[in-house]
Amino acid sequence: MSEVRTAPHAGDRIPALHLRPGPVQMFQFSAAVSNPHRIHYDRRWAIETEGYPDIVVQGHMQAALLARAVTDWAGPRGRLVRFAMQNRGAAFADEALRFEGVVSAVSEAEGETVVELDLVAMKEDGTVLGPGTATVTIRDRGAHEGVDKWG
Incomplete structure (x- = not known):
């Protein structure tokens, strides 16, 4: 985890999250969200019945x-207050994926820093899986003690 420690500015990039979702994690996610569609956990079904290259x-x-x-x-100190993503592509088991974003705007409201982000989920080869946006508020950790918010 690499939390924001300095005041964010438009154009700042957030650290990318790099993952390779595997069959066990995908099965667990399907169970957690009650998604019974076999393309997400049954390799044989996904390939032979549905025609996908993998789950x-x-x-x-x-x-x-x-x-x-x-x-x-x-x-x-951050709170995700709005999030949206458009799913535009498929990823498959054990593919290298990257999740990242860039600060598009920063403002202040009621003692909090409000950060707007443009996001993207993609394969490591750059194929976009889905663009997204988010709004994060960051509490002023030192307002009550007279400490600099970013100190």
Whole structure:
């Protein structure tokens, strides 16, 4: 985890999250969200019946991992208040995936820093799986003690 420690500025990149979702993690995610579609956990079914090259990473899992990249960056003082992602591509078991973003705007409201982010989930080869956006608020940790918010 690499939480934000200095005041964010438009153009700042958040640390990318690199993962290779595997069959066990994908099965567990399917169970957790009550998704019984076999393309997400049954390799033989996905390939022979549905025609995929391997089991398919759930779109909701891709979105959850993209949101994780944001919350890892925001840290314990950050709060994800809005998140959206459009699923535009398929990923498959054990593919190298990357979840990243860039700060598009920063403002202040009610003692909090409000950060707007443009996000993207993609394969390591650059194939976009889905663009997204998020809004994060970061609490002013030192307002009550007279400490610099970013100190």
